[in-house]
Amino acid sequence: MTAGGLDRLEQELRQLKSVERPAVIRAIAEARSHGDLSENAEYHAARERQSFIEGRVMELEEIIAAAEVIDPASLSGEHVKFGAHVTLIDEETEKESQYQIVGVHEADIKLGLLSVSSPLAKAMIGKKPGDSISVPTPGGDRTYEIVAVRFG
Numbered sequence: 001m002t003a004g005g006l007d008r009l010e011q012e013l014r015q016l017k018s019v020e021r022p023a024v025i026r027a028i029a030e031a032r033s034h035g036d037l038s039e040n041a042e043y044h045a046a047r048e049r050q051s052f053i054e055g056r057v058m059e060l061e062e063i064i065a066a067a068e069v070i071d072p073a074s075l076s077g078e079h080v081k082f083g084a085h086v087t088l089i090d091e092e093t094e095k096e097s098q099y100q101i102v103g104v105h106e107a108d109i110k111l112g113l114l115s116v117s118s119p120l121a122k123a124m125i126g127k128k129p130g131d132s133i134s135v136p137t138p139g140g141d142r143t144y145e146i147v148a149v150r151f152g
Contacts (some may be wrong), residue, residue, distance in 0.1 A: 001067045005106025013060040024050045063105050075151035080124040087148040
């Protein structure tokens with residue numbers, strides 16, 4: 001995992017513990033004050049939300065405790081590996097895209113953070129600029145050329 005990914009998970013954990021958890025406890029108390037709990041939709045919704053929050057807190061604590069942080073800036077080379085920023089060109093559409101290969105728990109395709117376990121990342125690992133890769137997609141195989149690889 002990158003340091004940025006760990007930081008995002010730690011921020012989410014702090015948010016859940018300091019904001020979300022107290023808010024749901026207040027919501028449960030408020031719903032309880034309305035009387036009969038068996039027919040109280042607000043109470044049941046708040047309990048479901050509390051269950052989700054507690055589950056996510058436990059999950060984040062486990063991930064953070066087991067995280068191994070790797071600084072992409074300390075890596076180098078021309079081959080694609082974890083932490084690399086990769087520029088690709090779709091050989092069919094000529095569209096250029098950029099991704100950073102990151103850990104599974106920090107991936108966010110909207111931010112260009114590609115999970116190391118994704119088919120695209122798996123196809124890129126070990127390749128260098130100038131290499132072509134083929135990635136299976138629901139619409140058929142897509143072919144990309146790796147244009148640049150940089151770290152940091």
